[in-house]
Amino acid sequence: MSAQIYACGNCYLPATEPAADLKVLVKETTGEAVRRIGRFIQLALIGAGRCAQGATVPADTAVYFASGRGDFETTLEVMATLFRDGGTPKPLSFVNTVSNAACYYVARSLRLQSRSNFVCNRNLAFESVLQLALMDVETHAATSALVGSVDAVTTPLAEYRQRLHLAADTPLAEGSHWLWIGPARDDRPRIGEVTAMEYFGDAPMLSAWIAARRLDAHDCAFATGQFIDAGDARTLADTAGLSGFFDYRDGRGYYDSQSGAAIADFLAGSGHTQLLHVNADATGGFGVMLVTR
């Protein structure tokens, strides 16, 4: 399961209080002032728009979009308005509680008319949609795909930390990370290749897969996702024989779909030609991405 990476785009914002206004960034990126959308959709438009900048993404490009938490802001507003204040949901707020509202705005902004899916996964949000997109590209169900993840904060930040069960001093951030992927084409420049995205139900299965890859320690960097246990990570690095650690998470505030940043950061700033990225879920399973520059 592999696909070429034609482009990537990101928006990473350390959380502030009050939250940074994103309207200007949305207009800069999309060329239009998109009205009546919340922060979650704004971040999706910025990340996807930056990914598509400088290229004409064909209309038959599919959208695969993920999040760890979804559009918290809209859901919280609707819940507080209804159950605390006794006001019924406003039509637009209610419609925007549907998470694929963001897919709609991304597709409309980039004039896309192909597949569109919003998929969530507690720990492996970005990995999940990447896996589906790779499969669809490989089986020709999609000719190319925009794959992205977004997680946004809500304010007050203290309440947001409480809701996520995070320590009071945990730095928070927002991230929107997108890749445009597809098959190798002579007319389309590429910046890298996703050579694998696999899920394994336990560590022995993952270890066997890694061992069979025979990765070159000089060429391949090792990176870990935010949900993997440090001990498991060391064992896996030893199994792979990799010592070059690529730390894209250093200094990054907390948000659920950090894995989305790994590939773009690797392509932008590592001396290695290959990246093995391993993340874990709460059931003892692992998601692994293998990327080549």
Add this chain to the structure above:
Amino acid sequence: MAGCYFIGAGLHTTLGNGVEANLAALEGSFTPPPRATARYAGREQQLPYRTLRDVPLPGDDAAAEQLRLDAVLDATIGAALEQAQLSNDERARTGLFVGTSSFDIGVSEAEYREALLVDAAALPLDRQPSASLGQFALRMRARHGLRGPDFSFNTACTASANALLHADAMVRSGRLRHALVVGVECFNAITALGFQGLQLLSPDNMKPFDPARNGLVLGEACAALVLGPEARRGSFFLRGGANLCDTHSMSAANPDGSTVALVMQRALRSAGLEPRDITALKTHGTASLLNDEAEAAGMHQLFEALPPVCALKPWLGHTLGACGLNELVLFCAAAKRGFLIGTPGIAAQSDLGIELNQQSLDLPAGNFMLNYFGFGGNNTSLVVVAA
């Protein structure tokens, strides 16, 4: 490419618990939609809602809400897994594909209502473990010993149809040997009052494509389907399917029918079929003015002569993200028995030119198309056939 067949099914709707109970209920007649109570801020509103049969709504208790949801999911998933006869090892490697628009928001609502009684400054979605859409699937995996990957599709009314499309592709491509697809939607105040705010609810039965159509009735449902490579006699399988984004509007398909026709055309192409090869068609049929117009226009564009057409929401209610799967399971069960489900008295004559099948109609084996259109411009068309 491996084959991929429907090898186990579970179904709980307003008609009954179990596939057989649902089929039996189709021999009866329509009843007016019952009312369910949406509770918020010390107020109550009665709204038409086709709730699950034999499982009363729990009232105002979060623990009871969670127990009800777990019980419904456990029984439905259990029935599907039992019929599929997977070994423990096969079950452990099975991937989970969930389609829903509301997850367990009903439990979150009840928890928040309870918390507000104690503390007026309580936070919504302040849950244990922390609130996340993906937590819902993890809970199902833990309760059923599933250690494969999980994917939760949240694309409004197409959610479980899209879950099925991708589960099927995973099995066919050999990435998974088995997949469990679950479509679930349970009563919650946000959805009920949100649809009321959009003025899309009907006080009466749903009448899709009928000149008297006046909106939809929401419904609860839970369906589960196990997919695997083992062809069993009479098992249905997904012959083709397509999903496309329609950017005409957030809440309605393009009324000219072009995007509806396109997704059906793509589904046929992926199945290697022509419109004339479709033996019968299940509409989405939400009985809303604009969406029925768009759907009718799309069908007329694609089909020179329409095959027999049915709609299941008058029976089941609109079960939103779950409808992709429960309507498919019910349609296939009826087709296996050799009949097309009728909707007596609804759209016998249609201003949109879509006359629905009125009484149970003998249905030969063939290719069947099932259509779904959702908020966010998400359109999905499936083609199924029996092995």
